[in-house]
Amino acid sequence: MAITAPLPLPASNPWQTSPWRISHVRRELADTFTLTLDPPADAADAAAAFQPGQFNMLYVFGCGEVPVSISGTAGEGGRLKHTIRAVGAVTGALQRLRAGDVVGVRGPFGAGWPIDDAAGSDVVIVAGGIGLAPLRPAVEAILHARERYGRFIVLYGARSPEDILFARDLGRWSSRLDTFVDVTVDRAAGAWRGNVGLVTALIARVGLEAEHTVAFLCGPEAMMRFAVGALAKRGVEASRTYLSLERNMKCGVGLCGRCQLAGHFVCRDGPVFRLDRIPNVFQVREL
Amino acid sequence: MQIIDAIGRSLQQVPVFADLSADYHQLVAGCGALSVFQSGETIYREGAAADSFYVIRRGRVRLEAHVPGRPPCIVDSLGAGDPLGWSWLVPPYRLQFDAKALELTRLIRFDAACLRRKMADDPRFACAIYERLVPVIVGRLAEARRQLMDLYGQPAGRSQAWR
Ligand SMILES: Cc1cc2nc3c(=O)[nH]c(=O)nc-3n(C[C@H](O)[C@H](O)[C@H](O)COP(=O)(O)OP(=O)(O)OC[C@H]3O[C@@H](n4cnc5c(N)ncnc54)[C@H](O)[C@@H]3O)c2cc1C
Numbered sequence: 528m529a530i531t532a533p534l535p536l537p538a539s540n541p542w543q544t545s546p547w548r549i550s551h552v553r554r555e556l557a558d559t560f561t562l563t564l565d566p567p568a569d570a571a572d573a574a575a576a577f578q579p580g581q582f583n584m585l586y587v588f589g590c591g592e593v594p595v596s597i598s599g600t601a602g603e604g605g606r607l608k609h610t611i612r613a614v615g616a617v618t619g620a621l622q623r624l625r626a627g628d629v630v631g632v633r634g635p636f637g638a639g640w641p642i643d644d645a646a647g648s649d650v651v652i653v654a655g656g657i658g659l660a661p662l663r664p665a666v667e668a669i670l671h672a673r674e675r676y677g678r679f680i681v682l683y684g685a686r687s688p689e690d691i692l693f694a695r696d697l698g699r700w701s702s703r704l705d706t707f708v709d710v711t712v713d714r715a716a717g718a719w720r721g722n723v724g725l726v727t728a729l730i731a732r733v734g735l736e737a738e739h740t741v742a743f744l745c746g747p748e749a750m751m752r753f754a755v756g757a758l759a760k761r762g763v764e765a766s767r768t769y770l771s772l773e774r775n776m777k778c779g780v781g782l783c784g785r786c787q788l789a790g791h792f793v794c795r796d797g798p799v800f801r802l803d804r805i806p807n808v809f810q811v812r813e814l
Numbered sequence: 815m816q817i818i819d820a821i822g823r824s825l826q827q828v829p830v831f832a833d834l835s836a837d838y839h840q841l842v843a844g845c846g847a848l849s850v851f852q853s854g855e856t857i858y859r860e861g862a863a864a865d866s867f868y869v870i871r872r873g874r875v876r877l878e879a880h881v882p883g884r885p886p887c888i889v890d891s892l893g894a895g896d897p898l899g900w901s902w903l904v905p906p907y908r909l910q911f912d913a914k915a916l917e918l919t920r921l922i923r924f925d926a927a928c929l930r931r932k933m934a935d936d937p938r939f940a941c942a943i944y945e946r947l948v949p950v951i952v953g954r955l956a957e958a959r960r961q962l963m964d965l966y967g968q969p970a971g972r973s974q975a976w977r
Pocket residue numbers: 582591593594595596597609610611612613614615616617618619657660661772773774775776798968969971972973974
């Protein structure tokens with residue numbers, strides 16, 4: 528299975544940020560929120576053609592620019608959602624914006640999930656924490672063309688029941704008879720009736736036919752490292768395992784070298800990589 | 815005898831015991847009985863004698879730790895095919911957590927004294943049991959340590975310096 532080729536750069540100037548207006552802000556968790564952004568008329572078509580797994584560079588005027596994955600669409604007209612955890616200067620500034628405010632947007636950039644290549648296979652999605660955000664459009668795309676895939680499994684891990692992202696979406700997906708969804712948390716008190724343990728425990732338990740399975744993973748790298756190990760133990764080959772990586776970025780288009788990783792540029796050749804193309808990524812200490 | 819045969823057959827479906835020889839399946843099954851717990855029912859309590867060992871056939875079970883003045887803390891949850899309880903292997907044979915059924919749960923319950931006696935009588939059999947249960951214990955210890963690492967949180971100590 529070939530990895531999705533990096534898409535050509537957007538037709539518009541990839542250096543030029545265009546003004547998108549925030550139409551809605553949704554608080555997801557204590558530190559996580561979703562911005563729904565309206566593109567200007569001349570960017571609507573390019574925005575609507577994004578590929579699940581791609582990211583945009585979001586610019587807060589006077590503060591800075593950060594890469595953020597597209598976490599969904601909202602109606603017509605290229606309106607896009609971005610789900611962000613406030614961890615520092617720029618993401619904190621994004622958190623302070625309100626509906627009606629404007630952010631600069633460049634993109635969409637990078638290689639996304641190989642949704643089409645996975646057709647005919649079973650698909651297992653493994654997400655942890657905010658890692659469900661870049662995977663949500665992939666889940667929706669697979670559900671939209673559900674008949675093209677075999678078994679469809681979504682496994683999600685969060686720190687606690689209060690940290691479960693997109694709980695409504697997880698509930699909607701799991702209510703379908705053709706989709707298996709399982710959620711686990713690291714710790715919980717009495718009222719929680721779900722699983723407790725790492726997402727790797729869900730991988731160990733779920734019914735998989737490894738040779739027919741394609742896996743998509745996204746989450747903190749420490750989690751992905753253990754999840755990749757658990758999938759390998761179940762027989763899922765590296766050539767059928769895809770993961771989304773994060774590195775700090777500047778240009779977003781493969782020119783500045785800021786996001787270099789083992790001979791690849793994460794912004795251009797990723798962020799979604801096939802595991803056998805970056806075989807030692809989790810062996811490098813303190814990277 | 816029919817029940818023992820049925821338990822012996824279901825042990826072939828339990829990953830941890832699947833590759834035991836047929837003789838040993840029968841030996842283990844000879845200490846077994848079927849049991850059912852309704853949702854919310856307590857299977858065992860911390861501090862009680864570890865006189866049973868279980869394998870979950872169907873359903874889900876959670877392990878709880880109780881600390882005075884705090885709500886119960888759920889430390890693990892187990893499902894079909896998982897062995898439940900290992901305190902029966904280690905003196906003083908006292909259970910370490912509460913186990914509660916999260917839904918209608920069907921288990922095979924093994925009499926721990928019966929299993930320990932058979933293991934004392936046949937060191938090869940004891941070795942076969944340890945070889946299968948020790949990796950489960952080690953795996954759960956590793957999982958528990960990883961849970962402590964807060965894998966979904968923001969990496970501690972990630973600073974501008976590494977950019
Ligand atoms: C391709 C790609 C897609 C991404 N998608 C998303 C997304 O959908 N949602 C989202 O919330 N974030 C996403 N990120 C991460 C996001 O870009 C960073 O969180 C952001 O750059 C941090 O910038 P800041 O100015 O807010 O923090 P800074 O002020 O630069 O840093 C503040 C603190 O946060 C730490 N930090 C920086 N980056 C990260 C990180 N990635 N994870 C954890 N801690 C970090 C820093 O080391 C520092 O300790 C993505 C990153 C990439 C490369």
